[in-house]
Amino acid sequence: MQLADAAYQERDRLVINHLGLVKKVAVGLVRRLPAQVEMNELIGEGVVGLLDAAIWDLVAKVAGRPLWAELRHRFGGATSERVPIYATCGFYNARDDLDTLRAELRQVLDLGYDCVKIKAGGLPIADDCRRIEDALSVLAGRAALALDCTANGDEGRRRAATFAMGVGLAGALGAAVTGLTDWSETQGESRRTGLVHGLLNITATTLFATSWAMRQRDSHDTGRAAAWAGYAIAIGAAWFGGNLVYDQRIGVTNADAHLPEEFTPVLRSDALAENTMTRARVGKADVLLVRQNGRVCALAHDCAHLGGPLSEGTLKDGSVICPWHGSEFALEDGRVLTGPSTHNQPCLEVRERDGQIEVKAAD
Numbered sequence: 001m002q003l004a005d006a007a008y009q010e011r012d013r014l015v016i017n018h019l020g021l022v023k024k025v026a027v028g029l030v031r032r033l034p035a036q037v038e039m040n041e042l043i044g045e046g047v048v049g050l051l052d053a054a055i056w057d058l059v060a061k062v063a064g065r066p067l068w069a070e071l072r073h074r075f076g077g078a079t080s081e082r083v084p085i086y087a088t089c090g091f092y093n094a095r096d097d098l099d100t101l102r103a104e105l106r107q108v109l110d111l112g113y114d115c116v117k118i119k120a121g122g123l124p125i126a127d128d129c130r131r132i133e134d135a136l137s138v139l140a141g142r143a144a145l146a147l148d149c150t151a152n153g154d155e156g157r158r159r160a161a162t163f164a165m166g167v168g169l170a171g172a173l174g175a176a177v178t179g180l181t182d183w184s185e186t187q188g189e190s191r192r193t194g195l196v197h198g199l200l201n202i203t204a205t206t207l208f209a210t211s212w213a214m215r216q217r218d219s220h221d222t223g224r225a226a227a228w229a230g231y232a233i234a235i236g237a238a239w240f241g242g243n244l245v246y247d248q249r250i251g252v253t254n255a256d257a258h259l260p261e262e263f264t265p266v267l268r269s270d271a272l273a274e275n276t277m278t279r280a281r282v283g284k285a286d287v288l289l290v291r292q293n294g295r296v297c298a299l300a301h302d303c304a305h306l307g308g309p310l311s312e313g314t315l316k317d318g319s320v321i322c323p324w325h326g327s328e329f330a331l332e333d334g335r336v337l338t339g340p341s342t343h344n345q346p347c348l349e350v351r352e353r354d355g356q357i358e359v360k361a362a363d
């Protein structure tokens, strides 16, 4: 018997742990949704609460008890076998709302309920008050009235969702400008992928703009449908965007990151004449060496923008210009003097010992 109890408790513990994990994941996912989604009424309506209720329902089923008995078993509390129940009705209707509400209330009274819950909070306050007064007059003291104030269609949420969508659209314009700038300098596969990425984003943004316009005209259902279509397309666009950044390194630094941690000989001192630059290999990285005003400077060789070969660029007094798109970097510390690169060029520490130029990554 004790063994059976132990097995039962172990099964119970595993189910609870497993479902707890599912719930944590669900909560994490909802928290990570973009602000626009969070503001959307469809998502905002207590997804986490629904999951919580569904999980506990499942736990009770696994335990073989009614949910109220399972909760009492775990957390203690009242021991009454009687469970109060109420009837739910009074959902909002587009037409004949009050007539429908009254008919529903009479029906549940006829069924013998002594507590009834109706929706509230989804209409202007005056309209909601009228519904409540009507409900009270029908119930006439024969049943208690409870209000469920989490109704869909709340005006404040709708305004917030429309506002958030407008902010998102303004942000999309900025993102389009920077994306177009990046794309204009790509070639080959990156150019094709960027084109698909851009076209999908334009389609998604057009759908969001349609959604925003529909919401302005109080067509919230159509607006929601357009926004969901936009989200679906934006997910596809995001996949191509991720490919551009992570696989093709567009929009991130292309400068080599494998620079030596310790001083490492890279070139004989006499091989680098005054006011010249050259490419040299150190470990797994290429570096640009420049001698100017008697001093040797070293930068990562591949341009941070799209990997252009800096040693083939133009040497100026105190700077080097990339041959591909003209980004200019200071020799002294690698900072960007002129774009399009938005990333500084990694700079190395340099010393000359025993006729050798030695470099290491800056601390």
Ligand code: FES
Binding pocket: 303, 304, 305, 306, 307, 308, 322, 323, 324, 325, 326, 327, 339, 340, 341
């Ligand atoms: S690769 Fe574009 S500026 Fe260097």
